[in-house]
Amino acid sequence: MREIILYFINFTWRYNMKYAIILIDGMADEKIEKLNYKTPFEVAKTPNIDKLAKEATFGTFLTLPDEFPTSSDVANMSVLGWDLKRSYTGRGAVESYGAGILMTPDMVAFRMNLITVKDGLIEDYSAGHISEEEARVLIDYLKENLDTEEMFMGQGVSYRHLLYFKGEKYSPNIAYEKPDSSHGIEWETILPKALDEKAKLTEEKLIKLVYKSKELLENHPINIKRVKEGKNPANIVWPWSGGGKPDMQTFYEMYNKKGAIVSAVDVILGLGRLGEMDIDKPEGATGFIDTNYENKAIAAVELLKKNDFVYLHVEAVDECGHMGDLEKKIDAIESVDKRLVGKFLEVYYKEIGEEIRIMILPDHPVPIRLRQHTRDKVPFMVWGKNVKVDENIKEYNEETCKNGKYTNLKGRELMDLLFANEEI
Numbered sequence: 331m332r333e334i335i336l337y338f339i340n341f342t343w344r345y346n347m348k349y350a351i352i353l354i355d356g357m358a359d360e361k362i363e364k365l366n367y368k369t370p371f372e373v374a375k376t377p378n379i380d381k382l383a384k385e386a387t388f389g390t391f392l393t394l395p396d397e398f399p400t401s402s403d404v405a406n407m408s409v410l411g412w413d414l415k416r417s418y419t420g421r422g423a424v425e426s427y428g429a430g431i432l433m434t435p436d437m438v439a440f441r442m443n444l445i446t447v448k449d450g451l452i453e454d455y456s457a458g459h460i461s462e463e464e465a466r467v468l469i470d471y472l473k474e475n476l477d478t479e480e481m482f483m484g485q486g487v488s489y490r491h492l493l494y495f496k497g498e499k500y501s502p503n504i505a506y507e508k509p510d511s512s513h514g515i516e517w518e519t520i521l522p523k524a525l526d527e528k529a530k531l532t533e534e535k536l537i538k539l540v541y542k543s544k545e546l547l548e549n550h551p552i553n554i555k556r557v558k559e560g561k562n563p564a565n566i567v568w569p570w571s572g573g574g575k576p577d578m579q580t581f582y583e584m585y586n587k588k589g590a591i592v593s594a595v596d597v598i599l600g601l602g603r604l605g606e607m608d609i610d611k612p613e614g615a616t617g618f619i620d621t622n623y624e625n626k627a628i629a630a631v632e633l634l635k636k637n638d639f640v641y642l643h644v645e646a647v648d649e650c651g652h653m654g655d656l657e658k659k660i661d662a663i664e665s666v667d668k669r670l671v672g673k674f675l676e677v678y679y680k681e682i683g684e685e686i687r688i689m690i691l692p693d694h695p696v697p698i699r700l701r702q703h704t705r706d707k708v709p710f711m712v713w714g715k716n717v718k719v720d721e722n723i724k725e726y727n728e729e730t731c732k733n734g735k736y737t738n739l740k741g742r743e744l745m746d747l748l749f750a751n752e753e754i
């Protein structure tokens with residue numbers, strides 16, 4: 331009987347209310363002298379977000395707790411309310427699900443970047459954002475030469491790939507450095523390191539792979555061509571964040587709502603697949619500033635037709651932060667506002683038009699000054715149905731949210747706020 335009542339409550343609710351999170355990866359930043367002590371987000375022209383912010387409520391949320399890496403998978407798992415202690419194993423595993431490669435319990439997956447090293451230092455975590463086509467040729471070449479039954483690579487997108495170990499004798503218990511946090515560091519001093527006796531064999535194989543990849547890639551025709559064109563060569567691989575098969579609750583189990591995810595990047599799509607959500611990577615979604623923002627907004631509305639909740643993730647701004655490119659970061663934020671937020675609102679009201687609650691937030695800061703993620707709490711705003719307007723705050727940014735009504739949220743408190751039946 332309880333199930334039937336719950337079903338009907340949920341059924342009616344579903345037709346009355348939709349929910350969306352627009353997740354602007356890496357948007358938060360610091361006040362910058364060159365911008366008259368404003369943040370890139372404050373300086374960017376964002377008329378659509380500004381309009382919503384006039385009728386919103388605000389707060390801050392902890393996405394990167396101290397005991398976990400400062401990685402986007404951790405941050406987005408936090409936003410979506412998964413219990414990190416129970417579910418987090420490593421980025422490789424999450425991305426593997428994003429790429430559609432499901433794992434068995436005897437597998438360990440590492441994320442593997444194609445990167446650029448120069449004069450012994452890590453020069454570029456993304457090998458100049460190498461194209462999908464070029465990366466495919468290089469990974470195929472590495473696979474032909476290095477894959478075995480027990481250790482093999484998986485194709486991802488651009489510079490983002492995967493490395494698997496299969497067999498009980500391998501272990502994810504490996505200390506690593508994130509390539510996007512290691513610019514200018516001597517790569518040979520930060521190679522993967524076993525954290526216990528059992529992981530020694532895995533460490534040995536990882537290190538051998540890194541050196542072998544350098545031999546194979548250095549003089550590959552694609553890299554010779556890239557250097558001639560003034561681009562960074564993909565001259566070594568960098569494995570990091572290994573993990574076994576994650577144990578995750580489905581989104582429906584957690585919230586009794588049907589959820590969906592739109593993203594360009596495997597790590598976010600992987601979370602969706604693990605949570606048994608609908609996922610979509612629309613045509614032209616690249617995870618970079620050349621992404622098709624409009625198509626992502628349209629895809630999100632499409633998914634909301636048969637779901638209660640959509641998570642619309644956009645990566646471009648994060649990449650500009652890692653590149654340390656202030657102008658591009660501001661540009662990307664403006665594109666997100668105009669072509670993604672604006673488009674989403676336009677298409678949503680044309681095609682669905684039911685009452686909705688929309689939350690906007692980044693998953694973590696990537697200050698231009700540091701070019702890497704920091705653990706600062708992220709600012710968020712919620713607008714829409716049953717949201718009590720915060721009369722004291724008229725703008726959404728890093729500073730104003732600190733005085734919002736909902737500060738220092740953590741764990742699943744953010745999603746519970748979004749889904750709260752009562753006025754918030």
Ligand SMILES: [Zn+2]
Pocket residue numbers: 355356401402405648693694
């Ligand atoms: Zn991120």
